[in-house]
Amino acid sequence: MSEEQAQDIPEQRGSMPDHEALVIGAGVAGIYQIKRLTDMGVDAMLIEADEDLGGTWFRNRYPGARFDSESYTYGYSFSKELLNEWSWSERFSGQPENLRYLNFVADKFDLRKHMRFNCRVASMRFDEDESFWTITLTNGQEMSARFVVSGLGLLSMPTPPRFDGMETFEGESWHTYYWPKEPVDLSDKRVAVIGTGATGIQVIAEIADKVGHLTVLQRRPNWSAPLNNAPISPEEMDDIRSRYDEIYAACARTPGGFEHEPDRRGFWNVTREERLAIWDDLYEQPGFGIWLRNFAEIFTDEEAGAEFSEYIADRIRARVDDPEIADKLIPKDHLFGMQRVPLETKYFEVYNQPNVDLVDVTATPIEAITPTGVKTTEAEFEFDVIVYATGFDAITGAYDRIDISGIGGQRLGEKWSDGPTTYMGLMVNGFPNLFMIAGPQGASASSNFPRSIEQAVNWISDLLGHVRDNGASRVEATEAAQVDWTTHVASMYPRFLIGRGKGWITGYNSNVEGRVEGVIRHGVYNGGAPKYHKRLKEIKERGYEGVAIT
Ligand code: NAP
Numbered sequence: 001m002s003e004e005q006a007q008d009i010p011e012q013r014g015s016m017p018d019h020e021a022l023v024i025g026a027g028v029a030g031i032y033q034i035k036r037l038t039d040m041g042v043d044a045m046l047i048e049a050d051e052d053l054g055g056t057w058f059r060n061r062y063p064g065a066r067f068d069s070e071s072y073t074y075g076y077s078f079s080k081e082l083l084n085e086w087s088w089s090e091r092f093s094g095q096p097e098n099l100r101y102l103n104f105v106a107d108k109f110d111l112r113k114h115m116r117f118n119c120r121v122a123s124m125r126f127d128e129d130e131s132f133w134t135i136t137l138t139n140g141q142e143m144s145a146r147f148v149v150s151g152l153g154l155l156s157m158p159t160p161p162r163f164d165g166m167e168t169f170e171g172e173s174w175h176t177y178y179w180p181k182e183p184v185d186l187s188d189k190r191v192a193v194i195g196t197g198a199t200g201i202q203v204i205a206e207i208a209d210k211v212g213h214l215t216v217l218q219r220r221p222n223w224s225a226p227l228n229n230a231p232i233s234p235e236e237m238d239d240i241r242s243r244y245d246e247i248y249a250a251c252a253r254t255p256g257g258f259e260h261e262p263d264r265r266g267f268w269n270v271t272r273e274e275r276l277a278i279w280d281d282l283y284e285q286p287g288f289g290i291w292l293r294n295f296a297e298i299f300t301d302e303e304a305g306a307e308f309s310e311y312i313a314d315r316i317r318a319r320v321d322d323p324e325i326a327d328k329l330i331p332k333d334h335l336f337g338m339q340r341v342p343l344e345t346k347y348f349e350v351y352n353q354p355n356v357d358l359v360d361v362t363a364t365p366i367e368a369i370t371p372t373g374v375k376t377t378e379a380e381f382e383f384d385v386i387v388y389a390t391g392f393d394a395i396t397g398a399y400d401r402i403d404i405s406g407i408g409g410q411r412l413g414e415k416w417s418d419g420p421t422t423y424m425g426l427m428v429n430g431f432p433n434l435f436m437i438a439g440p441q442g443a444s445a446s447s448n449f450p451r452s453i454e455q456a457v458n459w460i461s462d463l464l465g466h467v468r469d470n471g472a473s474r475v476e477a478t479e480a481a482q483v484d485w486t487t488h489v490a491s492m493y494p495r496f497l498i499g500r501g502k503g504w505i506t507g508y509n510s511n512v513e514g515r516v517e518g519v520i521r522h523g524v525y526n527g528g529a530p531k532y533h534k535r536l537k538e539i540k541e542r543g544y545e546g547v548a549i550t
Contacts, residue, residue: 022147072232123404128408176388192387226344340498393512397512406434410430424485430476475549
């Protein structure tokens with residue numbers, strides 16, 4: 001079904017909204033939100049732009065796409081029954097299984113009946129007299145709701161590069177977000193991958209031995225360390241099941257919302273030999289252990305960060321045969337952890353294969369895409385397939401794409417043109433009755449996504465319950481509360497090295513017009529999930545401090 005034939009949406013009825021609540025997006029956030037709202041007896045509907053549910057896991061079908069969170073810490077925690085019924089097959093499960101899981105959840109709780117697909121929102125307008133939102137889809141259909149809860153996603157607005165000639169390429173090309181659903185046969189093909197972030201690193205490692213020839217066009221290398229994935233046996237799954245309470249309690253304690261707790265002995269309180277022994281152990285451990293179980297100083301202290309980065313550089317040198325190639329794969333412009341760390345499976349060994357080349361497109365920039373391949377300042381390359389693993393207009397991109405107008409016709413995109421401003425990442429002053437589940441300035445982007453998503457959904461649902469109980473029809477963050485929160489979020493950036501990194505956490509993306517390198521957009525709360533969740537709890541306990549309910 002196309003967006004023109006969006007599923008059976010009732011037409012707007014006079015001055016009463018069609019629904020009490022509308023949820024946008026059927027990803028991890030929207031699926032739980034629609035469950036909570038309908039469980040509460042709210043007349044709610046979920047609309048999704050794609051033809052089916054899954055969000056990130058519906059879209060990113062590129063080879064190698066998988067969790068970097070331990071699967072059993074990524075799943076929802078809200079239902080013991082669900083935890084008992086679902087088994088993960090791998091410690092870091094892949095996209096097909098992740099999508100199956102989300103379908104399992106939706107089917108188990110019979111949530112599809114509240115979902116409408118092929119509904120891409122073009123605009124949203126708040127009616128000040130009636131206090132409800134009118135939503136217009138790209139096919140012109142309108143619907144309205146008292147409350148709108150956005151589960152739009154932080155990494156759902158892909159950004160292909162803006163090279164001349166892209167449309168002239170005669171082979172096949174995609175952004176990884178749009179990797180085709182149908183199997184793609186890359187054998188014997190000359191394939192280019194542009195981009196070496198978390199996505200590029202996953203796709204490169206997965207396809208290198210399945211393609212005819214692979215050329216990686218790398219602008220800046222990323223620090224990366226082994227994922228150390230492994231299957232989960234039925235016995236291990238039973239053990240995980242018996243420890244779920246403990247596992248989720250550990251996730252709730254740690255800044256990143258993972259099981260990994262930082263080493264608080266103090267970087268400088270142990271000898272270099274002890275540090276090396278700890279790192280040797282961490283390098284073999286699964287997931288973000290290498291980053292998040294490390295000494296807390298690597299997040300704040302440049303000297304500590306430099307010593308650890310050099311340790312990882314040595315690991316890269318040991319894994320790549322050609323010292324010149326190894327050197328190209330070692331970042332020089334940032335320390336380990338200053339950008340979100342991609343995790344890899346035999347990524348560096350790929351460059352030992354005779355069918356793989358690495359081209360440094362900082363030294364020899366891409367000038368254009370030609371009908372037959374890529375032209376850099378130094379050479380012309382011929383390709384059958386070009387894969388753009390070039391990232392996202394993260395955090396605010398999905399919001400900017402919708403024309404959202406609030407009080408006095410103010411546009412959200414304009415309000416956020418220099419960077420987002422929110423109350424707790426959940427609400428925006430001037431845009432009443434609108435909530436964001438994994439919104440800008442929340443804890444989701446800096447933590448294990450679903451752990452913060454569940455907390456945000458619970459908070460929003462409780463607030464809506466409170467609003468209903470009080471017979472109110474309008475709820476809005478106060479300007480003062482928003483200024484306080486935005487100032488606090490901004491104040492955390494200089495405290496951590498990641499606040500100076502170049503990438504989506506600081507809001508830089510060369511493919512988005514108007515973004516200026518070095519000008520930080522404060523879109524991520526870097527104070528750690530426990531502090532953020534404590535603050536949410538306190539706000540609720542104080543009768544929703546900072547929120548005007550009328
Ligand atoms: P990304 O981290 O923004 O990386 C984009 C890559 O493309 C960078 O290497 C960038 O180079 C390069 N690039 C962009 N535009 C380019 C251009 N015009 N010419 C040449 N190179 C260009 O995006 P991502 O890899 O999609 O990852 C984004 C986030 O998604 C991750 O940080 C993570 O949070 C999430 N993710 C998670 C997983 C997982 O394991 N669960 C997997 C994938 C993604 P520069 O560095 O020079 O800008």
